[in-house]
Amino acid sequence: MPEWPEMETYRKLLAERIVGQPVTQVEVTRPKSINVEPDIFSEQLIGRTVLFVERRGKMLLFHLDNGKRLLLHLMLGGMIRFGPPGEIQDRSVQVAIGFPAGVMCFIGLRLGYIHLYTVKEVEAHLAKLGPDPFDKRLTFERFKKLFAGKRGSLKTTLVNQQVVSGIGNCYADEIAFDAGIRPDARISELEPDTWERLYNSMHSVLKEAASYGGYMEMPLTADDTLTGGFNDRCRVYDRDGQPCLRCGGTVERGEINSRKMFFCPSCQKGR
Incomplete structure (x- = not known):
């Protein structure tokens, strides 16, 4: 999607x-x-x-x-x-x-x-839609409050459109990787200094992905060479069995609430 x-x-x-x-x-x-x-x-x-x-x-x-x-x-x-x-x-x-x-x-x-x-x-x-990741009103403090009291995993919360809008399966995994956190880490167990990494990773991953046209190869026009350019730049998504681009470990595939997840168990250990 x-x-x-x-x-x-x-x-x-x-x-x-x-x-x-x-x-x-x-x-x-x-x-x-x-x-x-x-x-x-x-x-x-x-x-x-x-x-x-x-x-x-x-x-x-x-x-x-x-x-x-x-x-x-x-x-x-x-x-x-x-x-x-x-x-x-x-x-x-x-x-x-x-x-x-x-x-x-x-x-x-x-x-x-x-x-x-x-x-x-x-x-x-759209009344129940969560704030856009780049909404100027989504400060770091407000970002943390959106997750307050949530009991699920990081990934299931990131893809919840009523928490933050626009993030789905691919970018939840990419954001978690960039922040050095496992997608299945429990929200309630995240360390205080993790939140700033997560907030910054959300912005940097989405911004980079958009600059390359996203990961889905669905060109708008016959001569569209931008759309789908991020597909080859994904760090973990759909890369199970391949070497981690950060530490050389092996990217694995798992499942959370019937959603697939991709992560590197060697370097995504932070909470």
């Missing part, structure tokens, strides 16, 4: 192509992917201009000039493609939105969705 770096990459690339552009066409082949009738969805979008594209955790918000919002959550298996009309020939395109610069196609939205909301509806839908 796309996480913070993947969706931030999509946000930047899409903003370059559709901000200030009016919607020229809409096609819905899977009504379950939207939240209103297809004809109403089209009527509300055609002729409207995208003012800007915002990211909220793992989701994107398209702000329209009529005050409405499009909320996109790709979930597992979803992706976005953008290109000239007719270029994207994929039978699994559920929703396509056309602009003068090209067509934005949403593919594989079996679990994901793109919903049309008012501002009030969006805020209600």
Whole structure:
């Protein structure tokens, strides 16, 4: 599932192509992917201009000039493609939105969705979403308070979108590795000096991953060479059986609450 770096990459690339552009066409082949009738969805979008594209955790918000919002959550298996009309020939395109610069196609939205909301509806839908990792109000002290009283493991808490938004399986493992902590370490057992390492690692890992387009190789356009560039730079995720890039030990794979985890038992011992 796309996480913070993947969706931030999509946000930047899409903003370059559709901000200030009016919607020229809409096609819905899977009504379950939207939240209103297809004809109403089209009527509300055609002729409207995208003012800007915002990211909220793992989701994107398209702000329209009529005050409405499009909320996109790709979930597992979803992706976005953008290109000239007719270029994207994929039978699994559920929703396509056309602009003068090209067509934005949403593919594989079996679990994901793109919903049309008012501002009030969006805020209600996202009311329980945790703060963004780079929210200026997420100070170190507030970060620690978000985890206060939590009884689970580090990884299960990091991927809880009501605690901090945008972090999923891949980056929870990468953050834990960077901070020198096992993903299955109990929150209640973490040492006081661990929190600052964790806070700093969250920022540095996500920032680096976004600069390389995230780890998921799902290019937005035919000539997109950025998206997925972090895949070869992951330190532990999906690297089980390979040498640790920090200490030379062997990266192992485990499981926490039905989630896979990757870590180096030789150098991730801190709590």
